[in-house]
């Protein structure tokens with residue numbers, strides 16, 4: 238009896254100590270910072286420990302996260318304090334918030350803890366200052382316009398091969414899985430120089446593991462074999478082993494014949510440590526394919542629903558195809574850089590899609606010191622959440638925001654600064670935006686000139702987020718091959 242009461246006392250004591258930081262946080266959440274510097278953003282930190290995480294996660298899954306956030310903004314104004322992912326959070330709205338997040342010296346990137354666990358803690362997203370600049374410079378070498386220009390032929394071949402294998406002769410296509418596999422292949426070929434034949438098994442392994450791990454980047458971190466998190470973590474471990482094998486082979490090749498024309502060899506040649514290379518390759522593989530796959534998928538959805546925009550894209554692409562045919566390039570030659578430069582309306586259609594459905598829901602940040610914003614003090618260590626869509630759907634910036642209108646992005650009509658942010662901004666702006674532009678345009682050229690499509694029966698075009706947008710049924714479409722397709 239004595240021993241069980243001792244155990245009970247011990248358990249209560251341990252619980253009290255464990256909950257102490259939380260109690261402190263909650264107490265500091267009643268209006269003012271502990272330092273008394275000024276008021277905290279309005280709102281409440283929600284339920285103990287989980288805060289608002291569950292209701293927000295539910296809203297993301299049912300694609301009502303924007304409404305969830307809009308309700309908060311209506312109740313508390315453009316700055317408020319939910320508690321998400323076990324962390325007190327300041328939720329900020331609008332272009333001035335984007336400017337603050339992208340340019341304040343007191344703010345640093347933050348990842349969902351599950352993302353860090355899957356991808357690693359030494360990736361470009363985790364490192365700061367000189368280290369960030371060094372890693373970014375290594376990546377930018379492969380992503381700046383002159384490098385991307387050299388990838389056009391490789392991307393062109395990947396797109397044609399993919400459409401021949403996965404679209405031709407089919408009546409129905411699930412667009413999102415198809416685009417994920419296309420962008421994954423294009424990335425393996427042009428950035429990592431993984432050969433389609435010699436490296437076939439490596440490519441297959443990576444593809445399988447990345448499809449799995451991507452599902453867990455915002456999963457609740459409960460590591461059991463049957464949880465999403467547990468399964469994705471296992472996929473991440475297997476993916477890391479495969480990447481380690483690539484590094485070994487690149488290291489051996491560099492010793493016999495110098496030449497760093499792929500990202501991994503370049504990182505090895507620059508003296509980066511193995512764990513750092515693995516984390517950065519993991520990050521790059523996630524960053525470089527799912528985002529563009531989502532963009533392509535939702536362009537296809539929006540063009541199907543908007544005949545006027547569709548007709549304009551078709552006319553632009555048909556004109557480019559005609560030009561190429563008349564020059565003798567149409568039957569085998571790759572699209573040229575100049576052809577891509579002529580796809581202005583098509584890129585406007587892609588930008589309008591990024592406005593309506595930004596693949597990255599929010600660029601999370603964290604304060605590195607107490608910082609004042611809009612009359613409130615946001616304490617050090619708080620997470621900063623900013624929903625891209627809240628700005629993209631603001632009728633004061635984009636009138637009639639729910640309407641799909643690529644004309645908003647044709648030459649001469651630029652949105653105001655910090656109001657169109659699908660690629661983020663500031664020192665962390667996506668360095669892959671040119672890569673994404675070229676890949677999107679090449680793929681759309683062959684899709685639009687090769688096929689017509691409509692939503693398959695039963696596919697309603699709705700989508701959920703996890704956190705990337707994913708359409709129901711992967712966006713199932715019925716396709717028709719066009720007679721004039723090249």
Ligand code: HEM
Nearest residue numbers: 524525528529532597600659660661662665667669672673
């Ligand atoms: C439509 C496609 C894409 C979208 C919408 C997109 C969006 C973004 C966003 C919002 C960020 C975070 C910015 C921030 O935290 O402020 C980011 C970062 C990043 N993206 Fe992309 N991205 C796309 C494609 C790509 C591609 C194709 C690549 C590489 C080939 C890439 C590589 C990266 C890298 C390396 C970072 C980290 C930058 C840093 O922390 O310095 N992205 N992207």
